[in-house]
Amino acid sequence: MQIKQVLNNNVITVLDEQDQELVIMGRGIAFGRKAGDDVDESQIEKTFKLDDKEMNKRLLELLAEIPLSFVEVSEDIIQYARKHTNKKIHDNIYVSLTDHIYYAVERFQQGIAIKNALLWETKRFYPEEYRIGQHALSIIAEKVGIILPEDEAGFIALHLVNAQMNEDMPVMINITKFIQDVLHIVKFHFGIEYEEDSLAYYRFVTHLKFFAQRILNHRTQKDSDNSLFEMVKTNYSRAYACAQKVQSYIQKMYQEQLTDEDMLYLTIHIHRIVQKKEENS
Incomplete structure (x- = not known):
């Protein structure tokens, strides 16, 4: 398996047997390597394959910009959500949720608070997703060391609902x-x-x-x-x-x-x- 593109030290793309692009993550997997080099498969931690080409493009752009730790946090939340709900969660969640968490933490560190005007309605209409959102805050606190406000549990819940319906946040x-x-x-x-x-x-x-x-x-x-x-x-x-x-x-x-x-x-x-x-x- 050879590297097609190096996004950063931790993220590369490769082509599978069907000539489809895979996104591969692993700490230091691309350090000192370039396109055409063989992949050290022992360093592979996560493989993504999004069938939607536009979504795959967005994922590549996102992974090139943000730290690997935020992808790991998002992955933990998504796996918890899939374990605790029988609803199908669309793969677009990997892009939308990771992006949201990264900027939510960044805003919090800058002292910018965004109020969730739909928090009350989210609790009422999507209680299962809201409970997952609450647990997501504990995952973020454990992995990133920042305790986000309750408003963010509501935002995360809506991202989960979006992914069930495959709709955009607005x-x-x-x-x-x-x-x-x-x-x-x-x-x-x-x-x-x-x-x-x-x-x-x-x-x-x-x-x-x-x-x-x-x-x-x-x-x-x-x-x-x-x-x-x-x-x-x-x-x-x-x-x-x-x-x-x-x-x-x-x-x-x-x-x-x-x-x-x-x-x-x-x-x-x-x-x-x-x-x-x-x-x-």
């Missing part, structure tokens, strides 16, 4: 705001407080995550069984009236027209969450 922030706004509409329409540990609430938030993703990406959904929609609209008239308010909000904020299929599922989820609340009251 998109994830917009999705979270969308969920928050719709929940407020339903809450104030019925004058209720949510039971956030209930299955109905979990299902509703999960539906809103993917609903928001589609709305923000302007992906239209085709209508299917119109007779079912008419039945739901009649039988769940209170929930449908609330769904119409959500529809007006989406039209105003995102210039998207909801289909009967959208309104069908929205009405059913609203009905379930309100019915569950009223049953328990």
